[in-house]
Amino acid sequence: MRFVFPFKGNRELEFANKEMESFIYSVSHDLRGPLRHIYGFSEIIMKDMADNLDEKEKRHFSRIQDGTEKMSRLIDDLLKLSRISRHEIQRKSFDLSEMASSIISDLREADPDRSVEFDIKSGLEVFADPGLIEIVLSNLLANAWMFTRKIEHARIELGTMDQDGKIIYYIRDNGAGFDQQFAEKMFRPFHRLHLEEDFEGTGIGLAIVERIIIRHGGEIWAEGEVEKGATLYFSIK
Amino acid sequence: MGMILIVDDSPGDLELTSIALETTGREVKALSAKDGASALAMLRKGNELPALILLDLKMPGISAIEVLREIRTDERLRELPVVVVTSSSLESDRTEAIDAGANDYLEKPLTLAQFSKDLESILDRWLPSN
Numbered sequence: 154m155r156f157v158f159p160f161k162g163n164r165e166l167e168f169a170n171k172e173m174e175s176f177i178y179s180v181s182h183d184l185r186g187p188l189r190h191i192y193g194f195s196e197i198i199m200k201d202m203a204d205n206l207d208e209k210e211k212r213h214f215s216r217i218q219d220g221t222e223k224m225s226r227l228i229d230d231l232l233k234l235s236r237i238s239r240h241e242i243q244r245k246s247f248d249l250s251e252m253a254s255s256i257i258s259d260l261r262e263a264d265p266d267r268s269v270e271f272d273i274k275s276g277l278e279v280f281a282d283p284g285l286i287e288i289v290l291s292n293l294l295a296n297a298w299m300f301t302r303k304i305e306h307a308r309i310e311l312g313t314m315d316q317d318g319k320i321i322y323y324i325r326d327n328g329a330g331f332d333q334q335f336a337e338k339m340f341r342p343f344h345r346l347h348l349e350e351d352f353e354g355t356g357i358g359l360a361i362v363e364r365i366i367i368r369h370g371g372e373i374w375a376e377g378e379v380e381k382g383a384t385l386y387f388s389i390k
Numbered sequence: 391m392g393m394i395l396i397v398d399d400s401p402g403d404l405e406l407t408s409i410a411l412e413t414t415g416r417e418v419k420a421l422s423a424k425d426g427a428s429a430l431a432m433l434r435k436g437n438e439l440p441a442l443i444l445l446d447l448k449m450p451g452i453s454a455i456e457v458l459r460e461i462r463t464d465e466r467l468r469e470l471p472v473v474v475v476t477s478s479s480l481e482s483d484r485t486e487a488i489d490a491g492a493n494d495y496l497e498k499p500l501t502l503a504q505f506s507k508d509l510e511s512i513l514d515r516w517l518p519s520n
Binding site: 182183185186187188189190192193194196197221222225229232 | 400402403406409448477478479480498499500501502503505
């Protein structure tokens with residue numbers, strides 16, 4: 154999330170953004186307390202009254218807890234987003250392909266029943282902040298993994314292409330895809346292109362990814378087609 | 391029975407922490423203080439010292455860090471195990487608490503069930519014979 158205040162110089166703008174970031178950080182932490190009370194005390198009432206609650210009342214309690222859990226995830230994601238801006242970039246050379254393979258192993262381990270074909274281009278050396286790029290790859294690969302969930306022969310590819318001498322990395326899947334007219338909106342915080350009942354998530358992942366890529370002086374964009382898959386392209390300067 | 395002093399300015403958190411401690415099934419007696427000043431007064435006046443202190447990081451008035459420093463420089467209190475308990479996920483808050491003399495650090499989770507599990511691990515570490 155970037156807050157832009159009109160008619161201010163760059164330094165003032167930077168200061169205002171930093172102020173806003175730290176405001177978000179402290180408010181987010183202060184929101185956690187009351188949220189914990191709502192969840193905790195509803196847990197207690199539900200437990201104490203377990204024998205006297207009918208199905209409808211139990212469902213209503215579940216709604217309270219689901220809502221609270223969702224708000225807690227949103228706060229956590231908001232904090233992650235604000236943390237990215239405060240993180241000092243520390244670049245070093247590393248193997249992007251190896252990093253992707255390790256993330257894929259984690260995805261397979263968490264969901265061993267899925268059969269997904271991966272095609273990872275080997276030996277992709279990059280000079281970037283490994284911690285931040287791992288967040289980028291984790292988000293993009295996890296999205297590809299999630300959006301191919303309903304596909305019988307799921308396929309995910311990490312590759313590169315040359316664009317005017319610049320290396321462009323891409324992650325392509327053959328999953329749910331999206332309507333291309335919404336391609337730019339997907340990078341806005343809390344903006345989702347799919348129903349939550351179909352694909353979970355808070356809608357903050359790609360905003361975090363975009364922010365990391367911008368902080369690396371790169372670009373990110375997406376191409377997709379409904380039910381035919383999506384490709385996320387990014388560069389690192 | 392181990393005595394545990396919970397220091398927290400939020401009445402809701404004080405109650406949740408007591409309930410989470412009860413849920414661990416461990417034999418502990420919980421005492422509470424609503425801020426740093428009353429916690430220090432209780433510790434300095436009391437004949438019996440608690441076996442463990444659960445200290446909320448963000449409180450009005452005397453901060454948790456100041457309370458920790460007071461405890462660590464007091465001849466009678468300096469050896470007391472203190473666990474800083476907080477909503478903050480900031481690494482700098484953890485570092486500051488540990489540097490000021492906290493023995494352990496616990497990020498308060500959303501659910502009471504998880505809080506109780508976390509407190510059980512804390513009790514295993516700091517009150518093993520209890």
